[in-house]
Amino acid sequence: MIDKTTSSSSRRDFIRSTAGAAAGLIAAPALSSASILPSNRAYNLALGVYAAYDKANFLKEAGCTYIEESVSGFLLPATDAQYSKNLEQLHQQHFPIKSYVILLPGTLKTLGPDANHEAILERTELVLKRAKECNSQYVVFGSGASRIIPEGFDRNKAKAQHIELTRRMAPLAEKYGVTIAVEPLNRGETNFINSLAEGVEIVEAVKSPGIKLLCDIYHMLKEDEPATEIVKYGKHIVHCHIAEKENRTPPGVKGDDFRAYLSALKQIRYKGGLSIECFVYNDFEKEAKKGIEVLKQQLADV
Template sequence: MSIETDQNSRRTFLKKTSGVFAGLAAGSLIPEAFAMHGTKPEYMIPLGVYAAYDKANFLKESGCSYIEESVGGFLIPSGGDEKYQQNLQQLHQDNFPIKSYVILLPAALKTLGPDANHEAILQRTELVLKRAKECKSQYVVFGSGGSRIIPEGFDRATAKAQHIELTKKMAPLAEKYGVTIAVEPLNKGETNFINSLAEGVEIIDAVKSPSIKLLCDIFHMLKEDEPATEIVKYGKHIVHCHIAEKENRTPPGVKGDDFRPYLSALKKIKYKGGLSIECFTYTDFHKEAKKGIEVLKQQLSEV
């Protein structure tokens, strides 16, 4: 290339791009600048893993924004009040946030049916919410499939009314402590009541509380063949999400499930809450949890 041709090329380039750089300086043409180079800002949301809190430092190093614990493991441990105080001290020491807690109720505490025990449930729930606030956590997940199984022969409408009545009594407690209760639809292999986002929203609409919202669990959606479009339909209610692979509830990357349709739906509703890998068995926790976060980050970047 001759010197003259090279100078002409430089002048042409500067003329074409001067407006872009001026816009970048003003902050007004950033999307256009990305478009010129064939790139786009990646869609990312906070990622976490359901695990015991002793995994907190490992998960922080693996790219997680938070950890998700269980009510019985952290807030109401078998070791009683002394153990809870030890857990709280560890939380303060490690300073890695617990965003949410799963398994609010044991299967023995029934929300519906002839053995429903609302008084005991409300006592437990208030303690859980009080301690969740002390831990500066945002959510308590109300899945607890074993506690809400409708007994054979029991009237379904009556069962639903019982569950709604209980949730209405939980709502003022959640509001009092500033912790949101996230209603979790579960697949039919775990319970026979509240098996879809739509059914979860029925409970939320009946309760009418800003502290009773919806959890979207992509694993359960996959098990129920619930399309990603349901996330868009009920997006305004969703405050928290879980995810795992469909076949054996493994972390992303074990079987190779493609979650992008569901992640794309979350992007469409501008979801910014947490997305937790919720699995209960691992072949190698450290390896699979770390890979799961990497796979989720990759798939999120592609939607």
Template sequence: MQADKRIKRRDFLTYTTGILAGLPTFNILGQPSSSDVPAAGFTLPLGVCTSYDKAGLLKRLGYSFVEESVGRFLIPDEGGDAQFEKNRLALAEETFPVRSYIYFFPGKLKSVGPDLHHEAILARAEVALKRAKECGSKNIVFGSGGSRAIPDGFDRATAKAQHIALCQKMAPLAEKYGVTLAVEPLNRSETNFINSLAEGVEIIQAVNNPWFKLQCDIYHMLKDNESPDEIVKYGQYITHCHIAEKQKRTAPGVMGDDFRPYFRALKKIKYTGGLSLECVWTDFDSEITRGIDVVKKQLNDV
């Protein structure tokens, strides 16, 4: 009994001394105490913006989803019904999700300026959203920088009002089909309207619909030197993310960019949505293999 008391007293003194000294502490079984066990790293569902024929490879590498093109996979244009049905069947057979879509509508369909195409945009959007629902997808990225580019000399306030008016009609369609529209700010070399998370949120707040949210593209943020702090500031609106390296839009690991400051911001807002590699590829198979390892490591580091 006295020996047991001495052992317990010794363990207690070792434990408390360790706390005071800031050293790792252990329980009586020699295991680290719960407060000293490293927290699990940050993880997110990872995908790649590519064609669905890469689904098998992505699945083997440990990705969680494909991000397809509206025009190529949902085919909302006239005459696309048969091919869409083939795509939908391929999705069912592969059992690997298409979580999201890019390239919502082409630049020739203008949302702002003297010649508007709002009715055509809304018609295309409804078909795309309906088909995205049929595919079990979560969102469509609303970038379309050519469509929203403000013509030279055209009044910016008028353009902004035109775009908001379109979005106010489009958001109820997203709500109808249960597929979120993710407004994507683009860097200034690609378009001259909605170039930051703050500008994207201005549109989102004007629309005021829970199915109309924000896309966070780390590549575009890097290109325009937009701080990771903006992610924290507007985190409540973010529903989906893209990533690529700054200089040439290469895949993570090609140039060695450090994304950790942006990942820390996403972790801080408790982001749980998807993160897609949207990149310019030189050697697709090798770059997506390295890319997932690089992204997972940097996520784990934060």
């Protein structure tokens, strides 16, 4: 029996639309590549799992310190009344939502001839306002289907459009005190911003404390991006995702060794959150719990 933890239909639509083409604590300032924590000091991170909020109690008992939700599943459900119920549940359970994924649906384009910046900004402001109400820290700006550069469209123009939009998002992020984390995605999901270096181009062009970088180790593995890139761009990283490379399974299913990437996070003295971000489980409770255990062990090993 397949247990789909994502309650949002938009998340499923996003995965289908991109398959072919496609919150933790604030990070401490990154240090140089020579600044390594003492080897005898245990390295711990706040661990979370992307899941619907009805999994919160289980994840708390499994050793997580937060949960990661989706924008459309929690902040922007079908009705305002449902959001009010979600907020009430959050207040009752006192288990924090640190971050939200999928800021934009694929129908809202950040670039290309159909770019719709005004609608995106209107949606983004409501998302940030509600994220603040939930005492959350981050909204992830991945949304790969929204940023696919159409065939034949000038890449430099597309990049300029995306940067301009992100610049207009920045004052909203600062206003509400919620950081927008730019997420590089693998080329199986989108053809724009596929590496930490490309994500940093956007962050550095915007130059705002409200716009930072997300490091997704799954996407790095898919792109054969070395762990040294984390050290290189560590000062921009505020949040992290992780999953196994082959089928985006939780740690412990295939047995992937993430120690090189975790060691790089330790080297930059990263102290933010690390979320297991998977979409489909054969047995959610068993695999999520095992994933947390595996991450704790691999963190201890570095």
